[in-house]
Amino acid sequence: MRWLREHLVLILGMLVLLYTFVPIAVVVLMSFNDPATRNVYRFDGFTLDNWINMCGPETEGMCESLWLSVRIGLLATVVATAIGTLAAFALVRWDFPGRSSSNLLIFLPMAAPEIVLGSSLLALFVQAGFAGQLGFWTIFIAHVMFCLSFVVVTVRARLAGMNDTLEQAAQDLYATPAQTFWRVTFPLVLPGIFGAALLSFALSFDDFIITNLNSGSETTFPMYVWGQARVGVPMQVNVVGTLMLVVALVVVVVGEANNRRRAAALTK
Amino acid sequence: MSLRVEAGVEAADGTAYDGLRLRALTKRFASFTAVRGIDLDVPRGSFFALLGPSGCGKTTTLRMVAGLDAPTSGTIELAGKDITGAKPYRRPVNTVFQNYALFPHLDIFENVAFGLRRRKVDGVDKKVAEMLALVELDAQARKKPAQLSGGQQQRVALARALINEPEVLLLDEPLGALDLKLRRSMQIELKRIQMDVGLTFVHVTHDQEEAMTMADTVAVMNGGLIEQMGSPAELYENPRSTFVANFLGQSNLIEGRVTGRSADEVTVDMHGIGVSVPVGRAHTDGQQGWVGIRPEKVLIGDAGSKLDAPGNTIPGGVVSDVSFVGVSTQYLVRMPWGQELMVFAQNTGRDKIFRHGDPVELSWRPEYAFLLDHSQDVRAGAQEDG
Ligand SMILES: Nc1ncnc2c1ncn2[C@@H]1O[C@H](COP(=O)(O)OP(=O)(O)OP(=O)(O)O)[C@@H](O)[C@H]1O
Numbered sequence A: 001m002r003w004l005r006e007h008l009v010l011i012l013g014m015l016v017l018l019y020t021f022v023p024i025a026v027v028v029l030m031s032f033n034d035p036a037t038r039n040v041y042r043f044d045g046f047t048l049d050n051w052i053n054m055c056g057p058e059t060e061g062m063c064e065s066l067w068l069s070v071r072i073g074l075l076a077t078v079v080a081t082a083i084g085t086l087a088a089f090a091l092v093r094w095d096f097p098g099r100s101s102s103n104l105l106i107f108l109p110m111a112a113p114e115i116v117l118g119s120s121l122l123a124l125f126v127q128a129g130f131a132g133q134l135g136f137w138t139i140f141i142a143h144v145m146f147c148l149s150f151v152v153v154t155v156r157a158r159l160a161g162m163n164d165t166l167e168q169a170a171q172d173l174y175a176t177p178a179q180t181f182w183r184v185t186f187p188l189v190l191p192g193i194f195g196a197a198l199l200s201f202a203l204s205f206d207d208f209i210i211t212n213l214n215s216g217s218e219t220t221f222p223m224y225v226w227g228q229a230r231v232g233v234p235m236q237v238n239v240v241g242t243l244m245l246v247v248a249l250v251v252v253v254v255g256e257a258n259n260r261r262r263a264a265a266l267t268k
Numbered sequence B: 001m002s003l004r005v006e007a008g009v010e011a012a013d014g015t016a017y018d019g020l021r022l023r024a025l026t027k028r029f030a031s032f033t034a035v036r037g038i039d040l041d042v043p044r045g046s047f048f049a050l051l052g053p054s055g056c057g058k059t060t061t062l063r064m065v066a067g068l069d070a071p072t073s074g075t076i077e078l079a080g081k082d083i084t085g086a087k088p089y090r091r092p093v094n095t096v097f098q099n100y101a102l103f104p105h106l107d108i109f110e111n112v113a114f115g116l117r118r119r120k121v122d123g124v125d126k127k128v129a130e131m132l133a134l135v136e137l138d139a140q141a142r143k144k145p146a147q148l149s150g151g152q153q154q155r156v157a158l159a160r161a162l163i164n165e166p167e168v169l170l171l172d173e174p175l176g177a178l179d180l181k182l183r184r185s186m187q188i189e190l191k192r193i194q195m196d197v198g199l200t201f202v203h204v205t206h207d208q209e210e211a212m213t214m215a216d217t218v219a220v221m222n223g224g225l226i227e228q229m230g231s232p233a234e235l236y237e238n239p240r241s242t243f244v245a246n247f248l249g250q251s252n253l254i255e256g257r258v259t260g261r262s263a264d265e266v267t268v269d270m271h272g273i274g275v276s277v278p279v280g281r282a283h284t285d286g287q288q289g290w291v292g293i294r295p296e297k298v299l300i301g302d303a304g305s306k307l308d309a310p311g312n313t314i315p316g317g318v319v320s321d322v323s324f325v326g327v328s329t330q331y332l333v334r335m336p337w338g339q340e341l342m343v344f345a346q347n348t349g350r351d352k353i354f355r356h357g358d359p360v361e362l363s364w365r366p367e368y369a370f371l372l373d374h375s376q377d378v379r380a381g382a383q384e385d386g
């Protein structure tokens, strides 16, 4: 009983980890599954087939949808990060009329339900006469829209935490405004921008509701999985899931190693 | 506008001032005037201290000289050139910021090299190495600022500004964050460096001891105005206002009525006792005034004894507090009119040490006394715990 009390926090922590890791473990496991039938989701035997024949005939359309999602994700990330960073600078550095209300409005897309955003965007596209052209570009526009507020909020936090005497010190040391930006401001805000970009890509790659409403005849990866779920998901979807996991892990590990290195340098 | 014209005329004379000159410099924030039209001449190559209590406008003044804040009105002139509107990166002025403002993403070497690289100066490596040697940080060149101690960061900030050999180096309380011991050694170090390089230093501080020990000239600032400017000894010996008298060291200020003015002295009746003050030390035209005398200038003796001073003896004092501080003994003496006066007696070993309750007499040489305007607050500038 005493042992239990002393280790309660530890046990609870482990349970939480277990709770989050079980689905992931299942995905990894299923990527090596050799299913007897497509309708029953269960581990029947080990195979590397799913990995070798990822884009095989039984997964018709999956790799195309994956490629579409990656393309939209990358493009939306670049554009949203660029615009969002500029907006964050404007919100922190310039005192223009309506600044405080802009600061508040930027949270709106994060707070509004996706289904509302998605359907109002669709209404907007239809109104503007794009009903026949729903597809890559409407998905892209929608993704930039919801990524933007996350970028602005992330970069703004980094900027607001930055001491502006550093920029004044740069100017005092003969740096022109442009040099001050590229030599001092930008390097210091870069980690925030990088974080915002990662978040944007994850959000874009993952989105289903808004995308589904504005995609026309295009199929992104989440839409493909949704469509297949009714007839039995091909095991190759788990391969994609595992690959995404590996990419995310690499990013985290590299970032952590970087932090460790920096921390070690500090204590040396 | 007329001020600018005046400055131009002066320059045309060929008698342009080669130091830093502020004229009627004013800075108004939305609802608050931080600097109220100050005039200041900082001679070239001098160690100049701007001394004043918190919030008196010292940082604001420095920022205007550096170009980081635009003055509301007035002019700033450097070596005869009007730089009032010049961009900060175009002024031959560098600042050591109060919080150092070192670039956290650059190592010590690159921090120090920053100004040289921006101006595309040749021989950066050699110059930076020399500068790091001067501030004894050669071993730390490749560390990041966060890896250094406060004192080391302070030296980096100094090196980063100094390496540009600016015409004026502005130091905004650069020693504020250091502990007392490090502070004292950095004061000596700074003074040494200033003499070595021969640049003009404008040093902001609210520590009067720091200003007095380091500077050739001290300007005492209060409420956005310059109260008085001069050498440390001049300010200490002959303060012109109660603020300066109290802020720089300590003063006894005794109410008095002016009874006569002659060519070389002013006589004052101080609670029934006549004292005199030299004309050059009397800073009021009024009928009333504050007679000021520094505690160490007051002589103390047994009631009825003969004190070695040509001034009047003030009888009737009673010792109300004695503190022995080694080199001197500090007394508080309650006078017949109720005021307690401070007396610092050197422990030469020749004079007796008085005890609490002893009846005593006080005296001082008239040439040490000063007379201040009665309308000024007698407590102005006094340290609360001093
Ligand atoms: N940007 C600003 N807006 C409004 N008021 C300001 C601004 N900057 C400074 N002040 C005010 O101007 C006054 C002088 O400020 P300043 O920073 O020059 O004081 P200081 O003498 O350097 O004080 P300290 O010794 O505390 O550093 C203060 O009362 C301050 O509140």
Ligand SMILES: [Mg+2]
Pocket: B058, B059, B060, B098, B172
């Ligand atoms: Mg200040």
